[in-house]
Amino acid sequence: MTIVLFIAGVLFVAVGIAASIALHEVGHLVPAKLFRVRVTQYMIGFGPTIFSRRRGETEYGVKALPLGGYVSMIGMFPPAKTADGGTVRQSSTGMFQQLAADARRAAAEQLQPGDDNRVFYKLPIWKRFVIMLGGPLMNLLIGIIMFAILIMGFGSAQPTTTVSEVYKCVVPTDQQQETGQTDCGPGDPAAPAFEAGLQPGDRILSFDGREVTSWTELSSWIRDAAGQEVSISYLRDGDTITATIEPLLTERPVPDVDGRAKLNDDGTPVMQDVGFIGVGSRQELVPQPASEVMPAVGESLVRVTGVVLNLPQRVAQVAEAAFSDAPRDPEGPISVVGVGRIAGEVSAMEEIPFEARAATLVGLVGGVNLALFVFNLIPLLPLDGGHVAGALWEGLRRGVAKLFQRPDPGPFDMARLLPVTYVVAILLMGMGALLIYADIVKPVDLFG
Incomplete structure (x- = not known):
């Protein structure tokens, strides 16, 4: 499975990218036809042609290498100028000049009677932009x-009022940074949420007598309640449980508007002494x-x-x-x-x-x-x-x-x-x- x-x-993304390439070329094709430029080819991919069909003056097809696509329009390159302002096909022994001459020759060979005003280079600049x-x-x-x-x-993923994890203790941030310790040590204080009986899956209903409607709201109340014994109620398996909890004053990162830690100029988190109970929030997709x-x-x-x-x-x-x-x-x-x-x-x-x-x-x-x-x-x-x-x-x-x-x-x-x-x-x-x-x-x- x-x-x-x-x-x-893989197939979902492959089809999505192939459709995006095809529509990218449609973005060129439609305005070109609206501006009466003759489009000779609309191709998805490069290399040998696997399938093609001609509709009107345009050949539509798929090529072997699905690494892009192209729309071929006549008159992408103007003819070379002569000294008197006319145009001729020029030849040159210089490599770069020969490249340009060959490109102009190939462009000229695409022209048919009646194409004089249907070439790309004669369009107003704004139409070429489009x-x-x-x-x-x-x-x-x-x-x-x-x-x-x-x-x-x-x-988008948003924190909910449902608990995802409960820490058994509180390891000071400076201690984590200095020693890399994440597990509880002998002298680390118990986390208030653990002492209050909270478990993963519990949904917090109220804090200090106030109804909890969002995790952001709850977090701000917890941060402001350091050292205060307050009530907390939560829902577990259909039962409402009420307990008391005392947020612990500890140094924690300061969150920005999207919940991520604010950073100093040197890339380190901005820290602040606030209330902390030791729980994590379950993330859920919430339509915005x-x-x-x-x-x-x-x-x-x-x-x-x-x-x-x-x-x-x-x-x-x-x-x-x-x-x-x-x-x-x-x-x-x-x-x-x-x-x-x-x-x-x-x-x-x-x-x-x-x-x-x-x-x-x-x-x-x-x-x-x-x-x-x-x-x-x-x-x-x-x-x-x-x-x-x-x-x-x-x-x-x-x-x-x-x-x-x-x-x-x-x-x-x-x-x-x-x-x-x-x-x-x-x-x-x-x-x-x-x-x-x-x-x-x-x-x-x-x-x-």
Whole structure:
């Protein structure tokens, strides 16, 4: 059964990523057709074609290597200029010039009668923006939808008023840091909750005569009641039990708004003397309002952007981990193989409720789409951001020429950037191969 669940998790994420790639290309395809650019191919994958069918002027198909996709539009590269401002096909013995000339020749061979006003490079700049940003924006939309399903449908993990664990004693924080002690020692005071008879599974109903409606509320009351003997009631197997409890004054981390410990500038927790009874809260998925979706998406985008901005360093760390005993950074980049492995492991954890596992898989697909959105905005060819950057440069040149009443410089020749494109493509393939290798020999360990 575990193997079946593992495979089911991998297939869920694989289908989700394949659908995301297909919809990314739809984000390019639809506006291109709306703007009457002739689209010759819509393909999912690269390499040999497995299946294709022509509908109208476009061939739709699937290729052997499911590592991406593309939409082929005519007129991506303008013809080369002559000295008198006309256009000709040029030839050159220079390697880089020959690359550009070959690309222009291939683009020109796609043209058919009536295509003069249907080429990509003749579109207004704003229309090129819409076409090239359509793919990343589709990934952003998918990510938002997945996060909405996750947060509003499944919910986010929230502490409840049900006890998950009860400590037998209180080990001072400084003692834990100095000696690493976590078990009870001879001189450690008994935990107030243990003395009051609390057990895992009990649901706390009231504290100091006040009804408990949330764990956050209860925690604040406990922290303020150090040294005071108060009443506490809890529900166990349908029976209400009332006892007295005296929170112990002890040094504990100061929580922030989401319950995690606040940190000093040096990364150590901010500490404070507060009341403590020695219990943990059971976490449950609690559906959240729609207003929580975009903040969660924004936080994820910030994390992904941080990884992308430091990508060379992050990839170097992955390489070091893959070929040494250094551990993998769980916040670092991973390949589709790593995502699939995590999905399989989560799906196979039968000790975790099905709802929580399904929520994690939905979150993985959403996170991948947000990563695709950010990554494709990198202003380098062959990524979508490279085409956007080229259009921006063309608009800037034409704006400056118009401002100083100079002749229109015409469209920017993206074919001149092909050498850079090939270098970037090779680096991306190398990075992908490294990440796949690392995810096989030194996978990210999220579950200990």
